[in-house]
Amino acid sequence: MSRIIRIGIIGSGGIAGGHLRAYQNMENVEIVGAADIVPGRARQFLDAAGLTEAQAFQDHRRLLELELDGVSICTPNVSHYQTTLDALRAGKHVLLEKPMSVTLDEAIEMTQASQDTGNMLTIGFQPRYDPNMKLIRQVIQEGKLGKVYYVEVGGGRRRGMPGGTFIRKELAGAGAMADIGCYSLDFALQALGSPKPLTVSAVTSNYFGTNPAYHPEASRFDVEDFGAAFIRLEGGITLQFKISWAMHMDTLGASMFLGTDAGLKVTPAGQGPWSGVWDGQVGSMTLYHDLLGQHTQTPLPRIEHNLNVFEEKVKDFVRALSDGSAAPIPASEILYNQAIIDGILRSSAAGKEVDIELPNLG
The missing domain is CATH 3.40.50.720 (NAD(P)-binding Rossmann-like Domain)
Structure with missing residues (x-):
């Protein structure tokens, strides 16, 4: 025992x-x-x-x-x-x-x-424990895409703004970045094998959270509800990131990994105003590649599961x-995630691209 x-x-x-x-x-x-x-x-x-x-x-x-x-x-x-x-x-x-x-x-x-x-x-x-997330990482790490040079990730809720401690900077530190943006970043970084971030150029805003028409705690809302960033990663990889708690749009689009041999498009699962981000399950996965000189797309079988x-x-x-x-x-992996969020907030405040400096630990 x-x-x-x-x-x-x-x-x-x-x-x-x-x-x-x-x-x-x-x-x-x-x-x-x-x-x-x-x-x-x-x-x-x-x-x-x-x-x-x-x-x-x-x-x-x-x-x-x-x-x-x-x-x-x-x-x-x-x-x-x-x-x-x-x-x-x-x-x-x-x-x-x-x-x-x-x-x-x-x-x-x-x-x-x-x-x-x-x-x-x-x-x-x-989300790392979703078998489909593991499949995505396997496809990329086994080199099915060739050299990955561009990744687009993120999601958006048409309406999905929390309240309470989530919207007060003194308690949350950040808004959508800390709540759901970190999931999107982990999805991309973990699939890629945790490349080191180098620079970030970003913008953030909170047009919805601070508007009483959209949030009942607008007077206390002092974090971001939207962010977008252009991130350079080691290995010549570009990461385009976007996240939103609220917007006048149904989706910010699928996530995609572009490689020299193939591309992979991934959609999030779920429906409704609180869906559309990577804290949930994978919807569909499609591989875009050439076969016998012809453009081809192959759906990857979604793994059905009942795992909690x-x-x-x-x-x-x-x-x-x-x-x-x-x-x-391990914390050493999530350090890169935190470095990007920190860089996004610094870049938005400064109105320019910022460098990410990380020490060699251990």
Whole structure:
């Protein structure tokens, strides 16, 4: 019988419920406690799940004093940095919800802390567990497209603006970039094998979120609801990126990978005003290539599945804790994602292209 993995959960909002349910579906996991800065909220969170014996704290550092194998960090974006550092330095392995951090400097320090302490820091990008996402990466990594030189990625919701902590810069750090843009970037970067970003030229805006006709919290809305960027990656790859929480359009188009031997078009799944971004499943995949001198297009068979990809990422974290393996989605990979988001916001503010400077870690 495998040993019992002892888990703590920091933050008890909506996303924390997904973590808790995933852990409860595993026989070898015990949720030891939870923490939330709102008085009484952690206790309510645990009791509602029938975990009356688990300990509740208002200060996450008290939770970190317990004997824990790992923690899920499900707090607002701005607290990811300090909470993660506290957990790693307390000797705990960490599953951190996306986005990794608010700034690139924070992400660098978090990655370095994981390496220095030897404690795992894995970031919660569950779309990677969709079998179709894995197929896309396989097609590209096996060289079916030849040399990939141009990628276009991103998505847009006709209406899909959240509220609460998501729209306040003091808590979220960023808006659509941090919420759904990071998924699109991870889709592209991971499929390409994580090439290093070099420069970014970008624009952002928030015409919809700040308009009372479109958002009930317009007076508090101070993050971006749209962004577009031109990104240079190492290896001579150009990445065109776009994301939107709201727009007067049905779609921002499919994603595409252009290679010297073939091209791949990918559409997101889902219908309705909140669909159209890469936090969901893959819709269709089509390979464009030449066959016997003729233009040809070949649909790639979509893999039907009933996987709960959110639960899969939590399971993978527990598996790594159980067998001592490496982080399933290591911080060192997501560092590039955070570097691009940081560059997009800096470029938009400066009104010009900016360089991305990354240290050599580890």
